[in-house]
Amino acid sequence: MEEVDKILIHALRQVGTEVGEDVDRLNQFTSELIVEAVVRCIRVIDPALGEGLPTSLPPGMSARFRVGMSLAQACQKTYSNIRILYHTTSLLLFLAVSWVPLNCRLPLHCETQVSSHSFHVRPLSSPHCTNGQKYLKEVKDYQRDFLLPVTAQLPSQTSMVSSILEQHTADLSSAQEWDTEWKSQGLLSRLTPQEYRSRKLTRLRKRIEEQLRSAAAPSPESVFGVPRSASELSDLLHTFRGSTPSDLILTKGSHFTHTQKFTFTQVSASGRVDGALQNGFSANCALLPQEAAAVPSPVHTGRQSEGDAQLRQQEELAALQQQFQQLCSDVDLMVVFDELKQREMENTKNEEKTQVKKKTIDLLPDADNNLQKLQSQVEASANRVVNLASQWEKHRAPLIEEHRRLKEICSTKDLESSTKLSEINSLHDKICAATAEAKKKEESYKQLVTELESLPQDVSRSAYTQRILEIVGNIKKQKEEITKILSDTKELQKEINSLTGKLDRTFAVTDELVFKDAKKDESVRKSYKYLAALHENCNQLIQTIEDTGTILREIRDLEEQIETENCNKTVTNLERIMDDYKAIRQENSALAAKVREG
Amino acid sequence: EWNMATTETQLMLSVGLIEKDVNGDTLWVWCYPSVSAELRQLLLRKCCLTQDGRDFHTFVFGQFSRTWYYITTLEVQEPTALNKVTHFSIAVTAKDFNPEKYAALSRILCRMYVKHGSPVKMMEAYITVLTKGVCQNDENGLFLIKDYDVRKAYLAGSIKDVVSQFGMETIILYTALILKKRIVVHHPRIEALLEFTRVLPALAWHRKDWSVLHPYVHLTAAELDDLKKCPGYIAGFVDPEVSNRLELFDVFVSLPDSVITVSQGAKDAMAMGKLHKDVAQVIVQSAEDAERSDSQVIKDISIKTKEILTNLCALADACEDSKLTLEVLKQHHFPPATENFLFHLAAAEQLLRI
Numbered sequence A: 001m002e003e004v005d006k007i008l009i010h011a012l013r014q015v016g017t018e019v020g021e022d023v024d025r026l027n028q029f030t031s032e033l034i035v036e037a038v039v040r041c042i043r044v045i046d047p048a049l050g051e052g053l054p055t056s057l058p059p060g061m062s063a064r065f066r067v068g069m070s071l072a073q074a075c076q077k078t079y080s081n082i083r084i085l086y087h088t089t090s091l092l093l094f095l096a097v098s099w100v101p102l103n104c105r106l107p108l109h110c111e112t113q114v115s116s117h118s119f120h121v122r123p124l125s126s127p128h129c130t131n132g133q134k135y136l137k138e139v140k141d142y143q144r145d146f147l148l149p150v151t152a153q154l155p156s157q158t159s160m161v162s163s164i165l166e167q168h169t170a171d172l173s174s175a176q177e178w179d180t181e182w183k184s185q186g187l188l189s190r191l192t193p194q195e196y197r198s199r200k201l202t203r204l205r206k207r208i209e210e211q212l213r214s215a216a217a218p219s220p221e222s223v224f225g226v227p228r229s230a231s232e233l234s235d236l237l238h239t240f241r242g243s244t245p246s247d248l249i250l251t252k253g254s255h256f257t258h259t260q261k262f263t264f265t266q267v268s269a270s271g272r273v274d275g276a277l278q279n280g281f282s283a284n285c286a287l288l289p290q291e292a293a294a295v296p297s298p299v300h301t302g303r304q305s306e307g308d309a310q311l312r313q314q315e316e317l318a319a320l321q322q323q324f325q326q327l328c329s330d331v332d333l334m335v336v337f338d339e340l341k342q343r344e345m346e347n348t349k350n351e352e353k354t355q356v357k358k359k360t361i362d363l364l365p366d367a368d369n370n371l372q373k374l375q376s377q378v379e380a381s382a383n384r385v386v387n388l389a390s391q392w393e394k395h396r397a398p399l400i401e402e403h404r405r406l407k408e409i410c411s412t413k414d415l416e417s418s419t420k421l422s423e424i425n426s427l428h429d430k431i432c433a434a435t436a437e438a439k440k441k442e443e444s445y446k447q448l449v450t451e452l453e454s455l456p457q458d459v460s461r462s463a464y465t466q467r468i469l470e471i472v473g474n475i476k477k478q479k480e481e482i483t484k485i486l487s488d489t490k491e492l493q494k495e496i497n498s499l500t501g502k503l504d505r506t507f508a509v510t511d512e513l514v515f516k517d518a519k520k521d522e523s524v525r526k527s528y529k530y531l532a533a534l535h536e537n538c539n540q541l542i543q544t545i546e547d548t549g550t551i552l553r554e555i556r557d558l559e560e561q562i563e564t565e566n567c568n569k570t571v572t573n574l575e576r577i578m579d580d581y582k583a584i585r586q587e588n589s590a591l592a593a594k595v596r597e598g
Numbered sequence B: 001e002w003n004m005a006t007t008e009t010q011l012m013l014s015v016g017l018i019e020k021d022v023n024g025d026t027l028w029v030w031c032y033p034s035v036s037a038e039l040r041q042l043l044l045r046k047c048c049l050t051q052d053g054r055d056f057h058t059f060v061f062g063q064f065s066r067t068w069y070y071i072t073t074l075e076v077q078e079p080t081a082l083n084k085v086t087h088f089s090i091a092v093t094a095k096d097f098n099p100e101k102y103a104a105l106s107r108i109l110c111r112m113y114v115k116h117g118s119p120v121k122m123m124e125a126y127i128t129v130l131t132k133g134v135c136q137n138d139e140n141g142l143f144l145i146k147d148y149d150v151r152k153a154y155l156a157g158s159i160k161d162v163v164s165q166f167g168m169e170t171i172i173l174y175t176a177l178i179l180k181k182r183i184v185v186h187h188p189r190i191e192a193l194l195e196f197t198r199v200l201p202a203l204a205w206h207r208k209d210w211s212v213l214h215p216y217v218h219l220t221a222a223e224l225d226d227l228k229k230c231p232g233y234i235a236g237f238v239d240p241e242v243s244n245r246l247e248l249f250d251v252f253v254s255l256p257d258s259v260i261t262v263s264q265g266a267k268d269a270m271a272m273g274k275l276h277k278d279v280a281q282v283i284v285q286s287a288e289d290a291e292r293s294d295s296q297v298i299k300d301i302s303i304k305t306k307e308i309l310t311n312l313c314a315l316a317d318a319c320e321d322s323k324l325t326l327e328v329l330k331q332h333h334f335p336p337a338t339e340n341f342l343f344h345l346a347a348a349e350q351l352l353r354i
Helices: A002-015 A031-045 A047-051 A061-098 A107-113 A137-146 A158-189 A193-216 A228-241 A255-263 A281-294 A299-303 A306-363 A367-454 A461-518 A522-568 A570-597 B002-009 B037-046 B099-116 B119-132 B150-155 B159-178 B190-197 B200-204 B221-228 B240-244 B274-288 B294-317 B326-331 B336-348
Strands: B012-021 B026-032 B059-064 B067-075 B085-094 B134-136 B142-144 B182-186 B233-237 B251-254 B259-262
Touching: A002 A031, A031 A047, A031 A061, A047 A061, A158 A193, A306 A367, A367 B026, A367 B119, A461 A522, A522 A570, B012 B037, B012 B099, B012 B119, B026 B037, B026 B119, B037 B059, B037 B067, B037 B085, B037 B221, B059 B099, B059 B190, B067 B099, B085 B099, B099 B119, B099 B142, B099 B150, B119 B134, B150 B200, B150 B294, B159 B182, B159 B190, B159 B200, B159 B251, B159 B259, B159 B274, B159 B294, B159 B336, B182 B190, B182 B240, B190 B233, B200 B294, B274 B294, B274 B336, B294 B336, B326 B336
Parallel strands: B182 B233, B182 B251
Antiparallel strands: B012 B026, B012 B085, B059 B067, B067 B085, B134 B142, B251 B259
């Protein structure tokens, strides 16, 4: 990690970030330094993006937040760009870097380091082994007898490894690409691999054609100068379609179009050579040299000398003149042929007409009868045709019905298979997720096991669990006892209540009874007094007992409080505070005395 | 009259049936007497049932390889004798241009097919029209071929609409037609395209040639090859891509934008002068007159055209074998645009000698 930090800091210094000399670890970077480093890096990667970013953080918090957000966005953008770049060049970079033994350098340093062996690649040919492809005997023979082994195919040894690597990576990457493409699009298209490939080929061809065609549309400003590329492209387009480039010169057309082409000034939009021809024979000769100069000359004119160019131009001129003569004669011929064809067509038509008229004339003498006969014949053949049609219908209708029924079955099967496919996909996903989870769980299990092993072994877990279980049992028992006591208490209370009630009622009744008799008899009066006293005393007794009970409870509560208070150590704290207070007072007085003195 | 009937009915070539079923397939299910594989492909392409079911076009027509085709499409409503069919089209091919006639005929055939569920009854009606020129129509009346005169078809479009859309620029279309140039019209909706293009040949009324009209063309190799066989044409495309195909046209009309463009290669031949201005004035004035009907406007234009042609013929007659040459034309010292135009017109009308 230190090495990486050093490399990074060095790179940042190169970019212009002012990293202090003593800073050599990334975790020593302050936030300001980080911001400056990031901004400078972005400026190097994408100047346009980095222009708007400040290298130092503004003071205000909201401004800082804004800057931070813009930085984050810029980073994301460059990261995605770099990622694409990285993927396409990662392989090459690796290969290039691997030529530099042992050292791992940043891309900044790559140019200086790739000195020992440059990465040259040469094309190799090796026999391919594709399944199911039939091999021509000649190819097999060539591969067996003449094709050199790969090591001998190259001019220099230095390029051997790189060429082999290149070929293998190309094969590998194409196989991988085909795999991913087949898995994603190929399976969905439900075609065989060959069908899929051929469809892709036609699709691509079409696209190329379209692109070329749109590129072949020339600029409207040119007069003679239809650019060479355009006519080349239209040639290419024609080869796509199978027609020959000579069609450019002589297209099919009527008598009129040919006269048109050869008499009018016309710069056609598709780069035909005839576009350079002007009306009037006289003008032609004067123009041809010019046209020859403007007419596309081969690609490598630039490299040849003046004399050669002139010579070739003259040759071209002669050739074109010849061509022109030829074309004129061809045109005349074509004109004649056209007329001939037209006349022949007219002839046949007229012949047919005369035949019909002749027949009608023959039938004229007995016109009505014949007319009737003809009409009946026509009706008869019409009926026959209709009859045939109905017979055909008997065959056709069930066939169409069958076709539709089978199509329906096919589409339902399609539906089923696509649902199954989606099920399979979801199952696949679930499997992946489950394996990932299983891996995670395994990892965490391993971690926990190691943690467990590292924990102190002295106290056994079982002792703890036993104690816990004991305590739980005890608590349960206590709970039971408490509930029992509670229920007993309730019962007692109920009894007391009922007894008190009974007592009151009995006393009330007795009281009344005795009082009634008390008026008459002296002994009854006395007994009434004793009854009242008894009642009173008993009440007092009960009251006293109750009070005793309450006081006992209070005592218990107070005792509990005392215990808790004792734990608070309030007394000791208070004593300490008192001591401190005394000490401070003494000090205060001492200081005051000192002050007074001094 | 009998003669007319037979020559008329010999124009009908075939009738075909296309069905779209509950599976979403569009199939060519029946035809009489026979339709070539190429034409079948074409008709399936033109039929709106194969076009992703986005738009439904009741009636379209067009021309391919000198054959006119007329396709009527119907959605099947319950109750019906047809099983598992959601839509169907009837494609009639013929040698002549007459949309109204064939639209009426195919409507009758459609109704028959829906009612009976079998093409046999439909074929009976077709044969009756073929042999007798008449058949029963839906409203217990009669469909008569002779009610649909070809002139009516030619004049059925509205030239006034064309002029009201393009005003003085209509002269470009006129010039292109007169000089037998290639006009390509684009509109995304086929009905608008058909309505517009069918009336354009009327600008060259003296020729009464609707064979230059190809109102519904797709950018396929076969159709474009067929188109290129004609030196001059009016071709209608719904595909906006056609504007990039500069090799297909001398004049490009973008109907939705009401813009007419002359391609670079044709600018010389289409140069306009005072003569064109005169003709343009005639066209616009006649079309703007509310009292004049469409056929009267066409007549006015054709009168002016005849004037020009008569003058040209007079010029040509002055030369040997009644063919004009450039030198003779130059001697008259016309203004250059007019001279250019007359030269090209003479070529188009086969009055020119090189």
